[in-house]
Amino acid sequence: MVMGIIFKTVNYTYQPSTPFEQKALKNISVEIPTGSYTAVIGHTGSGKSTFLQHLNGLLRPSSGEIVIGKQIITPETKNKELGELRKHVGIVFQFPEAQLFEETVLKDIAFAPKNFGKNEEEATAIARQMARQVGLKEELLLKSPFELSGGQMRRVAIAGILAMEPEILVLDEPTAGLDPKGRLEMMEMFKELKEKQNLTVILVTHQMDDVANYADNVIVLENGRLIANGSPKKIFAQPKWLIEHHLALPKAGEFAVNFEKKTGYKFETLPLTESDLASQIVKMVHGGVQNG
Amino acid sequence: MGKVLLGRYIPGSSLVHRMDSRSKLILSFFFIVIIFLANNWESYLLLFIVTITSILTARVNFSFFIKGVRPLIWLILFTVLLQIFFSSGGTVFWKWGPFTLSYYGIVNGIYVFCRFVLIIFMSTLLTLTTAPLEIADALEKLMMPLKRIKVPVYEISLMLSIALRFVPTLMDETTKIMNAQRSRGVNFGEGNIMQQIKAVVPLLVPLFVSSFNRAEDLATAMEARGYHGGEGRTKYRVHYWEIRDTLGCTFFVVVFIILLFIRQW
Amino acid sequence: MVDMIEIKNLSFKYSQQDGQTFNDFNLKIKQGEWLAIIGHNGSGKSTLARLIDGLLAPSEGAIFIDGIKLTPENVWDVRSKIGMVFQNPDNQFVGANVEEDVAFGLENAAVSREQMLVRVKESLQRVNMWEFASHEPARLSGGQKQRVALAGVIALRPKIIILDEATSMLDPEGRKAVLDIIRELNHKEKLTVISITHDIDEASKAQRVVVLDDGKLIQDDKPEKVFSRGSDLVKIGLEPPFSEKLKGELESLGLVVPEDYLTEEGMINWLWELFSRQ
Numbered sequence: 001m002v003m004g005i006i007f008k009t010v011n012y013t014y015q016p017s018t019p020f021e022q023k024a025l026k027n028i029s030v031e032i033p034t035g036s037y038t039a040v041i042g043h044t045g046s047g048k049s050t051f052l053q054h055l056n057g058l059l060r061p062s063s064g065e066i067v068i069g070k071q072i073i074t075p076e077t078k079n080k081e082l083g084e085l086r087k088h089v090g091i092v093f094q095f096p097e098a099q100l101f102e103e104t105v106l107k108d109i110a111f112a113p114k115n116f117g118k119n120e121e122e123a124t125a126i127a128r129q130m131a132r133q134v135g136l137k138e139e140l141l142l143k144s145p146f147e148l149s150g151g152q153m154r155r156v157a158i159a160g161i162l163a164m165e166p167e168i169l170v171l172d173e174p175t176a177g178l179d180p181k182g183r184l185e186m187m188e189m190f191k192e193l194k195e196k197q198n199l200t201v202i203l204v205t206h207q208m209d210d211v212a213n214y215a216d217n218v219i220v221l222e223n224g225r226l227i228a229n230g231s232p233k234k235i236f237a238q239p240k241w242l243i244e245h246h247l248a249l250p251k252a253g254e255f256a257v258n259f260e261k262k263t264g265y266k267f268e269t270l271p272l273t274e275s276d277l278a279s280q281i282v283k284m285v286h287g288g289v290q291n292g
Numbered sequence: 293m294g295k296v297l298l299g300r301y302i303p304g305s306s307l308v309h310r311m312d313s314r315s316k317l318i319l320s321f322f323f324i325v326i327i328f329l330a331n332n333w334e335s336y337l338l339l340f341i342v343t344i345t346s347i348l349t350a351r352v353n354f355s356f357f358i359k360g361v362r363p364l365i366w367l368i369l370f371t372v373l374l375q376i377f378f379s380s381g382g383t384v385f386w387k388w389g390p391f392t393l394s395y396y397g398i399v400n401g402i403y404v405f406c407r408f409v410l411i412i413f414m415s416t417l418l419t420l421t422t423a424p425l426e427i428a429d430a431l432e433k434l435m436m437p438l439k440r441i442k443v444p445v446y447e448i449s450l451m452l453s454i455a456l457r458f459v460p461t462l463m464d465e466t467t468k469i470m471n472a473q474r475s476r477g478v479n480f481g482e483g484n485i486m487q488q489i490k491a492v493v494p495l496l497v498p499l500f501v502s503s504f505n506r507a508e509d510l511a512t513a514m515e516a517r518g519y520h521g522g523e524g525r526t527k528y529r530v531h532y533w534e535i536r537d538t539l540g541c542t543f544f545v546v547v548f549i550i551l552l553f554i555r556q557w
Numbered sequence: 558m559v560d561m562i563e564i565k566n567l568s569f570k571y572s573q574q575d576g577q578t579f580n581d582f583n584l585k586i587k588q589g590e591w592l593a594i595i596g597h598n599g600s601g602k603s604t605l606a607r608l609i610d611g612l613l614a615p616s617e618g619a620i621f622i623d624g625i626k627l628t629p630e631n632v633w634d635v636r637s638k639i640g641m642v643f644q645n646p647d648n649q650f651v652g653a654n655v656e657e658d659v660a661f662g663l664e665n666a667a668v669s670r671e672q673m674l675v676r677v678k679e680s681l682q683r684v685n686m687w688e689f690a691s692h693e694p695a696r697l698s699g700g701q702k703q704r705v706a707l708a709g710v711i712a713l714r715p716k717i718i719i720l721d722e723a724t725s726m727l728d729p730e731g732r733k734a735v736l737d738i739i740r741e742l743n744h745k746e747k748l749t750v751i752s753i754t755h756d757i758d759e760a761s762k763a764q765r766v767v768v769l770d771d772g773k774l775i776q777d778d779k780p781e782k783v784f785s786r787g788s789d790l791v792k793i794g795l796e797p798p799f800s801e802k803l804k805g806e807l808e809s810l811g812l813v814v815p816e817d818y819l820t821e822e823g824m825i826n827w828l829w830e831l832f833s834r835q
Contacts, residue, residue: 019302043728043730044698044699044728044731045698053471056475058471058474058475079479079482083477083479086474086475086477087477089475090475091471091472091475093468093471093472093475096472098465098468098469098472098498098502099469099472099473099476099494099498100498100501101493101494101497101498101501111476111477111494112476112477115476115477115478116477146501149598149599150598151598160476161475161476164476164477176726177644177725177726178598179597179598179755179794180755180790180791180794180795180796181597181791181792181794182598183796184791206728206729246730248729251799252799252803255799255803255821255824255825258821258822258825259825259828259829262825262829263825263828263829263832265829265832274799274802274803274806275806277803277806278803278806278807278809278810279810281807281812281828282807282810282811282812284832285812285831285832285835423653425653453653454651456653457650457651457652457653457693457694460693460694460695461647461694461695464695505648506645506647506648509643509645509648509649510648510649510651512607512612512643513641513643513648513649513651514651514661515612516610516612516636516639516641516643517641517651517661517662517665517709517713518633518636518637518662518665518666518713519661519665520633520665524667525664525665525667526663526664526667526668526669526670526673527664527670528656528657528660528663528664528670528673528677529657530670
C-alpha cells in the first residue's frame with residue numbers, strides 16, 4: 001500500500017479561546033514521500049511532538065488537512081474513522097517502555113495486533129517474530145516486562161509497535177537514555193527494518209549525526225513553523241543559517257568547517273558523515289590538494 | 293502542552309488574590325457555615341450581594357463560576373426536586389401519592405438551590421484566587437494546634453505540597469500513556485462498561501509503575517538533599533497577615549451580624 | 558594534593574541480586590579533581606555514587622569523605638559535604654516552584670530564613686535561573702530543571718558534586734548549559750566533581766577517567782589515554798571521540814595514522830601537515 005503523507009496548511013492550537021491558548025503548529029505544508037527516511041528536527045517547544053501526534057490522528061488539525069494514504073484528516077474527522085489509520089502508522093514514543101503493562105513480554109507485544117483484529121494465535125505468532133526481530137532472547141518472552149533491564153524493556157516496547165506491521169514507523173528519540181552501544185544497535189536495527197520491509201520512517205531527533213547517517217529527507221521546525229525541508233545535504237549546506245537557528249552540524253561537517261577555516265583547504269562538498277569525510281581526505285592526499 | 297488548570301488557580305493581583313490564604317480559607321468556611329443561617333429572601337439576598345461583591349473584587353471572569361456549577365447540576369436538581377416534592381406546608385397545589393407540590397416545598401427548593409450556588413461560588417472563588425500550595429500552607433498553619441496531640445503536621449503538609457506539585461507531572465504522564473496505548477489500538481471512553489474497564493488496565497498499570505519509580509527516585513533525591521523528617525527544619529515560605537486580611541474578616545463579621553438581624557427567628 | 562574521597566576495600570551486594578556488585582574495590586579522588594566514571598548500563602556506576610553519598614551502605618570496607626569515615630551515625634554530616642544531581646529532572650524537583658525547590662535543602666539544614674533568601678538568589682543567579690524564580694516545574698524544560706537542581710546543590714555549598722547521568726535526558730543545549738556551570742564550579746571554587754556519564758564531551762572535560770565494568774575498575778587514566786582505545790570504547794559504554802572514529806575510517810582507507818590519541822584540533826593539525834608535505 002502506498003502511504004505518502006501530505007500536510008496542507010495545517011494549524012493546531014491547544015486550548016483555543018481560553019487564556020491558555022497556544023498555537024503549536026502554524027501553516028504547515030509539507031510532504032513526506034513514501035519509503036523515505038525523514039528526520040524531524042527542531043528545539044524543545046518547536047512543535048515536533050504536536051506534529052508527530054497528527055501522524056496517526058491522536059490530534060486532529062484545528063484547520064487545514066492531512067492526507068495519509070487514502071485517509072483524509074480534517075478538523076471534522078471523527079475518532080471512529082481513525083482506527084484504520086492507526087493500524088498503518090506505528091508510533092514509538094519517547095521512553096516507550098512506559099507503555100508496558102502486560103504480565104508477560106509476549107502478551108505485551110501481542111497487545112496491539114489483538115486490538116487491531118488479529119486472533120490470539122496470529123497475534124502471538126507475530127509477537128514471537130517481532131521479538132526475534134528486535135533481538136529479544138526466547139527465554140525472556142514469558143517473563144514479566146518489569147523484570148527486564150531498561151534496554152530490554154525498550155526493545156519490548158518497540159516490538160509491540162512493529163507487531164502492528166505498520167507501513168509508516170514514527171520514532172520519537174528512540175535512543176534517548178540508552179548507552180552508546182545500545183544506541184548504535186538500535187539505529188542499525190531500524191535501518192535494517194526499513195530496508196527489509198520497505199517502511200516509511202519518520203525520526204524525531206536531536207542527534208545531527210543520526211540525521212546525516214540515516215535520513216534522506218529532513219523537516220526543520222521552529223516555533224511551530226516549517227523553516228526548511230529537503231535532503232540532509234541541502235539542509236546542512238549553509239552553516240551560517242544553521243547557527244542562526246541554533247542547530248548543530250553533524251560532527252563530520254563541523255570538523256570539515258573547522259578544517260577549512262584553519263587551513264584554507266576546501267572540500268568539494270561539505271562532508272556530513274565520517275566515511276564521506278575520510279574518503280574526501282584520502283582523495284585529497286592522493287590526488288594532490290587544491291589550495292584555495 | 294495544554295497544562296491542566298490545577299485547582300483552576302488563575303494568577304492575579306486583585307485584593308482577593310493578595311489576601312493571606314489563611315484568612316481566605318477561614319472566611320470561606322465561615323461563609324459556608326453562615327449560609328445555613330439564612331432562611332428568608334432578605335438573608336439570601338444579602339449573601340448573594342456579598343458573594344457577587346467578592347467575585348467582582350477578585351476580577352475573575354464570571355464564566356468560571358458557571359463552569360463550577362455545571363458538573364454538579366444533576367446533584368443540585370435532584371436535591372431541589374426532593375425538597376420540592378417531599379416537604380409540605382402552606383398551600384398545596386398538587387398531590388399524587390407521596391408527592392406533594394406545596395408553597396413551602398417550592399420556597400424550600402429555591403432556598404436549597406441558592407445554598408448550593410452560594411457554596412459553589414464561594415469555594416470556586418477560593419480555588420480560583422489561591423494557589424493550591426497556599427491552601428496547603430493555610431491548612432498546615434491552621435492544623436498547628438494538632439501538633440500537641442502528636443499529629444505529624446509538618447509531614448502531612450509536605451506530603452500535601454509534594455502531591456500537589458506532582459499533579460501536573462502525572463497528568464502529563466497520563467496523556468502520554470494514553471497516546472501510546474491509543475496508538476496501539478485502545479479506544480478510551482468507547483464501547484460498553486466492560487470494554488471501558490478493560491481499556492483502563494493498560495493505562496493504570498503503567499501509571500502505577502511509573503509513579504512508584506518516581507516516588508523511589510524522589511525519596512532518594514530528598515535524602516541526598518538532607519531531608520530527615522520535619523523536625524528542626526526552617527521555612528522558606530512565610531505568610532504575613534496584613535491589614536486587608538483584618539478588614540476582610542471584619543467585613544464578614546459585619547455581614548454575619550446583619551444576617552442575624554434580618555433572618556427569621 | 559589531599560584526597561577528598563577514599564574508597565577502601567569496598568564490597569557491596571544488592572539484597573535481591575545474586576552476584577556482588579563490588580568486591581574489594583579501591584579508589585581515591587583528589588580534592589578539586591574532576592573525575593568521570595564511565596561504563597555500560599549496569600556496570601555499577603550509579604551504585605558507586607550512592608555508596609559515596611551514604612544512600613547505600615557497603616557490606617564491607619570503608620569510605621572516607623574529606624578525611625572522615627562514613628558511618629551510620631555521621632552520615633547526615635558527611636552528606637552535607639556532597640551535592641548530587643540525578644538523571645531524571647522531574648523526579649528530583651521537590652518544591653512547588655523554582656525558588657522553593659532551591660530552598661528545600663537549606664530548609665533541611667535549618668538555615669535561617671534571611672540566609673536562605675540570600676543563598677537562593679545567589680545560586681539561582683549562578684545558574685542563570687533567577688528570572689524563573691517563581692516558575693512551577695511544569696513550565697520549565699528539562700535543562701532548566703537540571704540547572705535548578707544544580708542551584709539547590711550550590712546553595713548548600715558542598716565540597717563535592719556528583720552528577721549521576723545528570724545530562725543524559727537533556728537536549729544538546731541543555732547539556733552544554735549544565736556542563737558550563739560545572740566547569741566554572743570546578744575551576745573557580747575548586748569543587749571536586751564526579752560525573753557519571755556516557756557522554757564523550759562530558760568525559761573529555763574531566764581530568765581523569767575511571768572505567769567500570771561489572772564493578773571492576775578496568776582503567777584509571779587521563780581522558781586521552783582512555784579515548785585512544787578507539788572502537789573498543791563502545792564495549793565499555795562510551796562512544797569513541799569523533800577524531801578516533803575518523804582515524805579508524807582513514808586507516809581502513811589505507812592511510813597511515815598516528816597511534817596516539819588526537820583531539821579534533823590535533824587531528825586538523827596533523828592533516829594540515831600531511832597535506833603540506835604533498
